[in-house]
Amino acid sequence: xxxxxxxxxxxxxxxxxxxxxxxxxxxxxxxxxxxxxxxxxxxxxxxxxxxxxxxxxxxxxxxxxxxxxxxxxxxxxxxxxxxxxxxxxxxxxxxxxxxxxxxxxxxxxxxxxxxxxxxxxxxxxxxxxxxxxxxxxxxxxxxxxxxxxxxxxxxxxxxxxxxxxxxxxxxxxxxxxxxxxxxxxxxxxxxxxxxxxxxxxxxxxxxxxxxxxxxxxxxxxxxxxxxxxxxxxxxxxxxxxxxxxxxxxxxxxxxxxxxxxxxxxxxxxxxxxxxxxxxxxxxxxxxxxxxxxxxxxxxxxxxxxxxxxxxxxxxxxxxxxxxxxxxxxxxxxxxxxxxxxxxxxxxxxxxxxxxxxxxxxxxxxxxxxxxxxxxxxxxx
Numbered sequence: 001x002x003x004x005x006x007x008x009x010x011x012x013x014x015x016x017x018x019x020x021x022x023x024x025x026x027x028x029x030x031x032x033x034x035x036x037x038x039x040x041x042x043x044x045x046x047x048x049x050x051x052x053x054x055x056x057x058x059x060x061x062x063x064x065x066x067x068x069x070x071x072x073x074x075x076x077x078x079x080x081x082x083x084x085x086x087x088x089x090x091x092x093x094x095x096x097x098x099x100x101x102x103x104x105x106x107x108x109x110x111x112x113x114x115x116x117x118x119x120x121x122x123x124x125x126x127x128x129x130x131x132x133x134x135x136x137x138x139x140x141x142x143x144x145x146x147x148x149x150x151x152x153x154x155x156x157x158x159x160x161x162x163x164x165x166x167x168x169x170x171x172x173x174x175x176x177x178x179x180x181x182x183x184x185x186x187x188x189x190x191x192x193x194x195x196x197x198x199x200x201x202x203x204x205x206x207x208x209x210x211x212x213x214x215x216x217x218x219x220x221x222x223x224x225x226x227x228x229x230x231x232x233x234x235x236x237x238x239x240x241x242x243x244x245x246x247x248x249x250x251x252x253x254x255x256x257x258x259x260x261x262x263x264x265x266x267x268x269x270x271x272x273x274x275x276x277x278x279x280x281x282x283x284x285x286x287x288x289x290x291x292x293x294x295x296x297x298x299x300x301x302x303x304x305x306x307x308x309x310x311x312x313x314x315x316x317x318x319x320x321x322x323x324x325x326x327x328x329x330x331x332x333x334x335x336x337x338x339x340x341x342x343x344x345x346x347x348x349x350x351x352x353x354x355x356x357x358x359x360x361x362x363x364x365x366x367x368x369x370x371x372x373x374x375x376x377x378x379x380x
Contacts, residue, residue: 002312002314003313003352003357003361003364003365004314005314005316005350005352006181006353007354007356008180008185008354009183009184009247009250009356011249013246014243014247016246017033017242017243017245017246018239018242021033021239022239025238026238027237027238027239028235028237028238029237029238030218030235031238032238033238033241033242033244033245034052034235034236034238034241036241036245037241037245037248038050038052040245040248041191044251045166045168045169046165046169047166047193047195048193048194048197049193049194049195049201049204050192051192051204051205052190052191052235052236052241053189053191053192053234053235053236054189054234054235054236055084055177055179055188055189056084056153056155056175056176056177056178056179056190057084057087057088057190058190058232059175059176059190059191059192059234060084060088060125060175061088061091062173062192062204062234063088063151063172063173063192064088064089064091064094065092066199066204067122067151067172067173069089069092069094069122069149070093070094070122071092071093071094072093072094073092073095073120073121073122074094074095074118074122075089075096075097075121075124075151076097076099076108076113076116076121076125077096077097077098077108077124077125077126077127078099078107078109078127079098079099079100079101079321079324079341080127080319080321080322080341080344081125081127081153081319082153082155085125085127085322086322086328086331089125096322096328096331097121097331098321098322098323098328098332098333098338099336100336100337100338100340100341101129101340101341101344103340105129105134106129106130106344106348107126107128107129107133107134107135108124108126108127108134108135108139110135110138110139112336113139113142114142116333117142117146117148121146121148122148123148123149123150123151124139124142124143124148124149124150125151125153126139126150126171127155128152128154128160128167129156130156130286130289130290130292131156131160131167131183131287131288132160132283133157133162136150136162136167136170137162137163139171140170140171143171149196150171150172150173151171151172151173151174151175152167152168152170152171152173152174152175152193153175154167154168154174154175154176155175155182156177156182156287156289156290157176157287158176158178158182158183158251158287159183159184159251159252159255159287160285160286160287160289162285163285169193169195170195172196172199173193173196173199174193175191175193176190176191176192177189178190178191178244178247182289183254183258183287183288183289184247184248184250184251184254185243185244186236186240186241186243186244187240187243188240189236189241189244192204203229206228206229206231207229207231207232207234208231208234209235210231210232210233211227211228211230212226212231213225213226213228254355255287257355258287258288258353258354258355259284259286259287261288261291261357261362262282262286262291262353263282265291265351265353265366265369266291268369268370269293269369269373272373272377274377275296275297275300275373275377276293276294276295276296277295277296288353290353291350291351291353292318292350292351293348293351294344294349295347295348295376296347297347298343300377301347301376302346303375303376304349304372304373304376307371307375307376308368308369311368311372313351313365314352315349315350315351315352316349317345317348317349317350318344318345318348318350319345320345321338321344323338323341324338324341324342351369352365
């Protein structure tokens with residue numbers, strides 16, 4: 001038995017919707033299925049304005065520009081995050097400022113944010129790691145006090161909430177991912193939620209349409225579409241949107257199945273607190289995007305991973321903290337103690353988690369995870 005780390009969820013409708021596009025519609029963007037996806041997201045998650053993109057990376061780049069971050073500005077973000085977060089900041093020649101994360105959630109630490117705010121701070125980028133909300137209400141208060149924007153990187157968070165509000169809808173902008181590693185996928189894909197009424201939606205449309213007024217042209221409000229400003233080719237094809245729409249229709253089912261597995265894993269690891277100091281707690285507002293365990297000791301972490309992988313269970317680490325990479329060291333804040341972050345990519349282990357896991361596979365995983373805990377706790 002070989003158990004993979006992840007398998008893409010498949011509904012029974014992707015082929016039907018994709019064939020509908022191929023048979024009856026244009027396969028370029030902004031068509032019928034793009035409209036269907038946008039209306040679904042607006043209705044289900046109460047989002048004001050949405051633009052679909054070909055990646056979450058692109059939606060982060062749009063958010064940074066729409067927040068009017070420019071050269072010389074600073075954006076605070078957790079060091080434990082994906083490269084796209086920092087790259088979106090560098091794309092406008094601004095400076096990424098790496099904050100610490102909380103031990104309990106691995107989300108951005110509030111006290112770290114407060115210490116890092118300067119007169120140059122233009123925005124805070126918040127990552128909801130694993131589909132569990134950061135302390136977004138407190139972050140919004142801080143941002144309001146200092147008149148700075150909040151960008152939610154909700155790449156992990158489709159179908160996840162904070163106090164009943166969908167993640168990505170609370171800050172000024174939300175960036176969503178539909179990459180193949182996410183709960184709901186179009187292979188490659190993303191979306192930007194524009195939540196603040198103070199954002200120029202027309203400018204967002206121009207940026208989204210290669211710097212042109214194409215939306216006005218398509219709506220019959222102008223005879224020609226022309227170059228109006230900065231833009232890029234952010235728009236995904238109808239084939240991707242047809243695939244995505246089929247998956248979105250099952251988002252509640254997918255979330256429910258993933259949370260069932262999280263609950264089982266959570267019960268398994270609770271008794272091993274002498275080995276672990278943090279794990280993804282069961283949270284009814286989470287979307288079950290991932291389940292991680294965090295070892296107190298590096299040797300035990302390595303021994304555990306080797307044991308479980310030898311049992312044909314694909315267990316993986318995650319991001320290398322950005323401040324500790326060769327490229328990212330120049331942005332490290334020497335007055336912060338990054339002790340926890342320095343160990344994350346070595347001591348964190350993510351377990352297989354996807355709806356296609358069978359009961360027998362889950363039972364096998366749990367048995368060998370338990371055996372792995374016992375094995376790695378022996379004297380080395």
